[in-house]
Amino acid sequence: MKMTLLEMMHMSSVIPVIAIDEIEHAVPLARALVAGGIRVLEVTLRTAHGLAALRAIADAVPEALLGVGTLTRPHEFAAARDAGAVFGVSPGLTPALCAAARSSGLPLLPGVMTPSEVMLAREAGFMQLKLFPAMQAGGIGMLNALAGPLSDVTFCPTGGITQETARQFLALANVACVGGSWLTPKAAMASGDWAAITALAAAAAALKP
Numbered sequence: 001m002k003m004t005l006l007e008m009m010h011m012s013s014v015i016p017v018i019a020i021d022e023i024e025h026a027v028p029l030a031r032a033l034v035a036g037g038i039r040v041l042e043v044t045l046r047t048a049h050g051l052a053a054l055r056a057i058a059d060a061v062p063e064a065l066l067g068v069g070t071l072t073r074p075h076e077f078a079a080a081r082d083a084g085a086v087f088g089v090s091p092g093l094t095p096a097l098c099a100a101a102r103s104s105g106l107p108l109l110p111g112v113m114t115p116s117e118v119m120l121a122r123e124a125g126f127m128q129l130k131l132f133p134a135m136q137a138g139g140i141g142m143l144n145a146l147a148g149p150l151s152d153v154t155f156c157p158t159g160g161i162t163q164e165t166a167r168q169f170l171a172l173a174n175v176a177c178v179g180g181s182w183l184t185p186k187a188a189m190a191s192g193d194w195a196a197i198t199a200l201a202a203a204a205a206a207l208k209p
Contacts, residue, residue, distance in 0.1 A: 005087055005107040005128050008065055009156055009176035012040035014166060014204040016183040017069060017158065018053075019046045025189050026053035030061040032194035033183065036201025042089055042179065044069035045076060051083045058084025071108070074100035081106045089179075091132055093117070098124050109156060113137045118150050127152065130179065133159030140168055147174045163200075167207050180204075 009015075016033060018041060020026050026049070033041060041064050043054050050068070057064055068080035069089040077100040080088060085106060090097055093110035101108040111132035112118045121129055131137055134157035138145070143155060157169050158179030169178050183204055188196045 003065070003086075005109060006154060006176065008040050008067075008087060009109075009128060009154065011065070012038055012177050012205075013170055013208040014038060014183060015040050015042050015067065015156065015158075015177055015179045016201075016204075017179050017181045018043045018184050019181075020049045020053040021047055021186075022189075023049045023052055023056065025192075026056045027060045028192070028194050029184060029189060029197065030057040030064050032197040033201045034061060034064055036198040036203075037205030038183065038201040039063060040065045040067065040177075042067040042069040043085075045072075045080075046070050051079060054080065054083040054085055067109070071097065077101060077104035077106050077108075080104075089130060091130075093121050093124070093126070111158075115146060115150070118146060118153060122150070122153060128154050128156070128176070131155050131157040131159075132179075134169075134178075135160030140172065143169070143172050143174060147172070163203065163207075166204070170207055 066085050067087040067089050068085040071088045071090040074096045081104050087107045089109045091111040109130050110126055111130045112121050154176050156177050161178050161180050163182050166178050169175050183200045
C-alpha cells in the first residue's frame with residue numbers, strides 16, 4: 001500500500017540529508033542508516049552522483065523509503081521518480097515546480113521560510129512543508145508563531161539542526177520530523193565506518209518524544 005508523505009514523515013524522527021561524493025558509499029551508507037532504525041532517506045542532487053546513488057539504493061536496499069532532495073528544476077522530478085524516489089524535497093517552491101510535481105506524481109515537500117510562503121504553498125495544495133533554512137528562518141520561535149494562524153500545516157525543519165537541538169524541534173505539535181546532515185559525517189563515510197553511522201541513526205531514531 002502506497003504511503004502518504006505525511007505518513008513517511010511520521011515514520012522517521014530525522015530524515016538524513018545525504019550528499020554522495022563517492023558512488024560506492026551509497027549502498028553501505030543506506031544499509032547502515034536502515035540498520036539504525038532510519039528508513040526514510042533524502043538523497044540530494046547536490047553532487048554528480050545523486051541519481052546514480054538513488055538507483056543503487058533502490059535496487060539494493062528496498063526497505064529504504066527514498067526521497068530526492070535539492071529539486072530545483074522541473075525536469076528533475078520525472079528523473080528522480082524513475083530512479084526510485086518515492087517523494088521529493090525542494091529548497092523552495094515555484095509554479096513550475098508545482099506543475100512538475102503534479103505531472104510526475106511525485107509527492108513534494110517544498111521549502112518555505114516566511115508566513116506568506118507557507119500560505120502560498122498551502123493554496124497550491126501542499127500541507128507538509130520544509131522550513132528551510134530552519135535556523136535562519138527563526139527556528140523554534142518561528143514554528144511556534146506559525147502554529148497559531150497556520151495550525152493545519154505540518155513541518156520538517158531543516159538547516160542548522162543538530163543532534164543536540166533536534167529533540168526540541170520534535171516536541172513541537174506542528175513538527176513531524178527534522179532534516180539533518182549530522183547522521184552522515186563525511187569522515188565516517190570516507191573511512192567506511194558504517195558502524196558509527198548506524199549508531200548515529202539509532203540515537204536519532206530514539207529522539208521522537
